[in-house]
Amino acid sequence: xxxxxxxxxxxxxxxxxFGGELMTVNFGPHHPSTHGVLRLIVDLDGEQIRRVTxxxxxxxxxxxxxxxxxxxxxxxxxxxxxxxxxxxINNLAYALAVEKLMGVEVPPRAQALRVIMSExxxxxxxLVWLGTSGIELGAMSMLMYCFRERDTILDMNxxxxxxxxxxxxxxxxxxxxDATPRFLDLLNDFTRTMPGHIDEYENLxxxxxxxxxxxxxxxxxxxxxxKVLGASGPMLRGSGIAWDLRKSIPYSGYENYDFEIATSNDxxxxxxxxxxxxxxxxxxxxxxxxxxxxxxxxxxVDDRKxxxxxxxxxxxxxxxxxxxxxxxxxxxxxxxGDVYVAVESGRGENGCYVVSDGTHKPxxxxxxxxxxxxxQALERMALNHMIADFIAIIGTADTVLGDxxx
Amino acid sequence: xxxxxxxxxxxxxxxxxxxxAGDAWITVxxxxxxxxxxxxxDDGYRLLVFVTCVDHLADASRAWPGRYELxxxxxxxxxxxxxxxxxxxxxxxxxIDSVSDLFPPANWDERETYDLFGVVFNxxxxxSRILMPDDWVGHPLRRDYPxxxxxxxxxxxxxxxxxxxxxx
Amino acid sequence: xxxxxxxxxxxKNILTTTLGKLVGWGRGNSVWPAQFGLACCAIEMIATATxxxxxxxxxxxxxxxxxRQSDLMIVSxxxxxKMAPILRTVYDQxxxxxxxxxxxxxxxxxxxxxxxxxxQGVDKIVPVDVYIPGCPPxxxxxxxxxxxxxxxxxxxxxxxxx
Numbered sequence: 001x002x003x004x005x006x007x008x009x010x011x012x013x014x015x016x017x018f019g020g021e022l023m024t025v026n027f028g029p030h031h032p033s034t035h036g037v038l039r040l041i042v043d044l045d046g047e048q049i050r051r052v053t054x055x056x057x058x059x060x061x062x063x064x065x066x067x068x069x070x071x072x073x074x075x076x077x078x079x080x081x082x083x084x085x086x087x088x089i090n091n092l093a094y095a096l097a098v099e100k101l102m103g104v105e106v107p108p109r110a111q112a113l114r115v116i117m118s119e120x121x122x123x124x125x126x127l128v129w130l131g132t133s134g135i136e137l138g139a140m141s142m143l144m145y146c147f148r149e150r151d152t153i154l155d156m157n158x159x160x161x162x163x164x165x166x167x168x169x170x171x172x173x174x175x176x177x178d179a180t181p182r183f184l185d186l187l188n189d190f191t192r193t194m195p196g197h198i199d200e201y202e203n204l205x206x207x208x209x210x211x212x213x214x215x216x217x218x219x220x221x222x223x224x225x226x227k228v229l230g231a232s233g234p235m236l237r238g239s240g241i242a243w244d245l246r247k248s249i250p251y252s253g254y255e256n257y258d259f260e261i262a263t264s265n266d267x268x269x270x271x272x273x274x275x276x277x278x279x280x281x282x283x284x285x286x287x288x289x290x291x292x293x294x295x296x297x298x299x300x301v302d303d304r305k306x307x308x309x310x311x312x313x314x315x316x317x318x319x320x321x322x323x324x325x326x327x328x329x330x331x332x333x334x335x336x337g338d339v340y341v342a343v344e345s346g347r348g349e350n351g352c353y354v355v356s357d358g359t360h361k362p363x364x365x366x367x368x369x370x371x372x373x374x375x376q377a378l379e380r381m382a383l384n385h386m387i388a389d390f391i392a393i394i395g396t397a398d399t400v401l402g403d404x405x406x
Numbered sequence: 407x408x409x410x411x412x413x414x415x416x417x418x419x420x421x422x423x424x425x426x427a428g429d430a431w432i433t434v435x436x437x438x439x440x441x442x443x444x445x446x447x448d449d450g451y452r453l454l455v456f457v458t459c460v461d462h463l464a465d466a467s468r469a470w471p472g473r474y475e476l477x478x479x480x481x482x483x484x485x486x487x488x489x490x491x492x493x494x495x496x497x498x499x500x501x502i503d504s505v506s507d508l509f510p511p512a513n514w515d516e517r518e519t520y521d522l523f524g525v526v527f528n529x530x531x532x533x534s535r536i537l538m539p540d541d542w543v544g545h546p547l548r549r550d551y552p553x554x555x556x557x558x559x560x561x562x563x564x565x566x567x568x569x570x571x572x573x574x
Numbered sequence: 575x576x577x578x579x580x581x582x583x584x585x586k587n588i589l590t591t592t593l594g595k596l597v598g599w600g601r602g603n604s605v606w607p608a609q610f611g612l613a614c615c616a617i618e619m620i621a622t623a624t625x626x627x628x629x630x631x632x633x634x635x636x637x638x639x640x641x642r643q644s645d646l647m648i649v650s651x652x653x654x655x656k657m658a659p660i661l662r663t664v665y666d667q668x669x670x671x672x673x674x675x676x677x678x679x680x681x682x683x684x685x686x687x688x689x690x691x692x693x694q695g696v697d698k699i700v701p702v703d704v705y706i707p708g709c710p711p712x713x714x715x716x717x718x719x720x721x722x723x724x725x726x727x728x729x730x731x732x733x734x735x736x
Contacts (some may be wrong), residue, residue: 036616057654062553
C-alpha cells in the first residue's frame with residue numbers, strides 16, 4: 001500500500017452491495033484532515049465505508065520511558081507534550097498524582113489558579129477543535145475567528161508562565177509562580193468579552209443549513225455503545241450520558257463552583273458540537289467565579305523536602321542550603337506506592353497512573369489517554385457513511401495524536 | 407476518589423488486598439484473571455479505565471511475586487468506586503489471558519502492553535505492534551531496554567544511558 | 575525629441591536586471607509550503623497562517639496538501655521512527671527546487687526527548703535549510719525563518735541547489 005494519499009485497489013475478496021468488490025483506500029499519515037499523523041485504512045463499497053482500521057504509532061515519542069529517566073520534578077516538562085492542545089491539564093493530572101503519593105495538599109489559592117488554568121485550556125482546546133472542524137467542512141472563517149481568541153488565551157499563558165503553549169505552570173507541590181496583576185486584568189477582560197465571541201461562532205454555525213446537513217445524523221454513537229467502548233468527554237456526553245469528572249469525582253476544588261454538565265441527546269456530530277459550545281460557555285462561567293473568589297495566600301506547599309526554599313533564606317540558614325542542594329542535585333523521593341488520578345480534559349478522561357519505588361525517579365508513569373480510547377469508537381461511528389462524512393466524523397472525535405501515541 | 411473496596415462474590419480469588427494513597431487494590435492469580443474480571447463486572451464495575459504493566463526489575467521497595475505486574479483499573483459508574491486489579495506474571499514472554507471480550511477498551515491497551523512490554527495476551531483478536539514499527543526488535547518499556555537516543559557528554563548517565571541500575 | 579531625452583524617458587520605464595535575480599525574486603516571494611504538521615509545532619504553524627500573524631503576506635498563501643504542488647516542507651513536530659520513511663517519501667515526491675525548514679526543537683535536534691522513539695533531528699534524513707529553535711517557536715519565529723529562507727532563495731538565482 002502506498003504511504004501517502006494514494007489509492008490502492010486490492011482485492012479483499014468481499015463483495016459490496018451491488019456485487020462489486022471492496023476497494024481499500026489509504027488515508028495516509030500525511031493527510032490534511034486527520035488532525036495529526038493518523039493512518040486510516042478504509043474499505044469502501046462505492047462511496048460507503050464498510051470497515052475502518054486505524055493505524056497509529058506515527059507520533060510515538062516514548063514519553064513514558066523518558067519520564068523514568070527524569071527526576072520527579074523534571075517530569076513535569078515532558079507531561080505538557082503528550083496532549084499538546086491542553087498542556088496545563090496534563091500537568092495537573094501528574095501533579096495531583098505525585099501530591100497524593102507524597103500526602104500533601106496545595107493551598108486554596110493554588111487550587112483556584114489550577115481551576116483557572118484548566119478552564120482556560122479547555123477553552124483553547126475547544127477553539128482549536130472548532131476552528132479546524134469548521135475549516136474542514138468548508139467554513140474557513142471559523143479558523144480565523146477561533147485562533148484570534150486563542151491568541152488572547154495564549155497571551156495570558158505567556159503572562160503567567162512565560163510560555164505560550166507548554167506552560168509547565170502546574171507542578172507537584174503548587175505552581176511555578178504566583179499570578180501577576182496583569183494576568184488577572186487580562187482574565188477579567190477575557191471573561192467579559194468571550195461570551196460575545198461564542199455568540200459569534202454560534203451565529204455562523206448553529207443554524208447554518210450547510211453545517212447542519214453535514215453534521216446532523218452523521219456519526220451516530222448510541223449511549224450503550226459509548227459506555228461499552230469506554231468513551232469519555234464530549235463523545236460520551238454527546239450521547240446523553242451526564243458523566244463529567246469535574247462533577248462526579250471532583251478534584252482541585254471543582255466542587256465549589258457552580259456549573260452545568262453539557263449533554264445532548266442527539267448522539268451525532270451536531271450534538272457533540274452543541275456539547276462543546278456549551279462547555280465553552282460553562283468554562284467562562286467557572287473562570288468568572290474563580291476570579292471573583294480568588295483567595296489570597298501562598299501558591300506552594302510549605303514543605304522544604306519538596307520545594308526549594310526562597311533564595312533570601314540561603315544566606316542565613318544552613319538547613320535551607322542543604323535542602324536546596326538536595327533538591328537540585330538528586331531531587332526529592334516519593335514514598336513507594338501507586339496512584340491513579342483522572343482529570344477532565346477537552347477530550348475526556350485524561351489520567352495519570354504513577355508507580356513509585358521510593359527513589360528519586362518514577363518506576364512507571366502511564367498516561368490514560370482519552371483520545372486513545374475514543375479512537376476505538378471511530379469505526380462504530382463511521383460504518384455505512386460516505387467518505388465526505390468521514391471527514392466530519394474524524395473531526396468530531398477530536399483526537400490528538402500526541403495523546404494517542406505518547 | 408473513594409476507596410470502599412469491593413467484596414468479590416468469589417472471595418477465594420483474592421490473594422492480597424490493600425489501599426495505596428487512597429486507591430483500593432486487590433491481587434489475583436493470573437490464571438484466574440478472566441473469572442475475577444467477570445465477577446467484578448457482574449458486581450457493577452463495568453468500565454475498564456486502563457490496562458497496563460509495570461516492570462519490577464531491580465525494584466527494592468518490597469518483595470515482588472513476579473517481575474511483570476499487570477494492572478487493570480475498573481470503575482463502577484453508579485457508585486463511582488474504583489478498584490485496581492493486579493496480576494503478577496513471569497516468563498519470557500509472560501502470558502496472561504486477554505479480557506478484551508469482556509471489556510472492549512482493553513483491545514488496544516493490551517496491544518500496547520504487548521508492544522512495549524512483550525506480555526502475550528492469550529486469545530486476543532489481533533495481537534500486533536501498535537506504537538512501534540512492525541519490524542521493531544525488543545520491547546522498549548522493559549527496564550533492561552536502554553532509553554536510547556544520543557549520548558550526552560558530561561551527563562551523569564554518560565556511559566550507560568539506562569534506567570536500570572547496574573545489578574539489573 | 576533629442577537622443578538624450580529619449581534615453582532619459584526609456585531609463586524611467588525600462589527595468590534591467592539579470593535573469594537570475596528575476597527568477598530568484600519570483601521563487602522567493604511565492605514559496606508554497608506543504609502541510610507537514612506533526613505535533614505541537616503544527617498548531618503554531620496554523621496560527622502563523624491565521625489573521626493575526628498572516629503568513630500569506632509573505633507569499634505562502636496556499637499550504638498545499640499535495641507535495642507535488644509545493645516547494646517548502648516545514649517539518650513542524652517530532653519525527654518518530656515510524657514516521658521517518660514517510661517523511662522521506664514525501665520529501666522525494668516534492669519537485670525541485672525544494673527547501674526544508676525544521677521548525678522547533680524536536681525537528682531540529684530531538685528536543686526534550688532523547689530516547690529510542692524519535693529521530694534526533696530531521697536532518698538525519700533530509701537536508702535542512704533553516705532551523706528554528708523553540709518549543710514551540712512563536713509564529714513570528716516561523717516568519718523570521720521564512721524571511722531568512724527568502725533571502726537565500728533570492729541569492730541562489732537560477733541554478734538549483736547542489
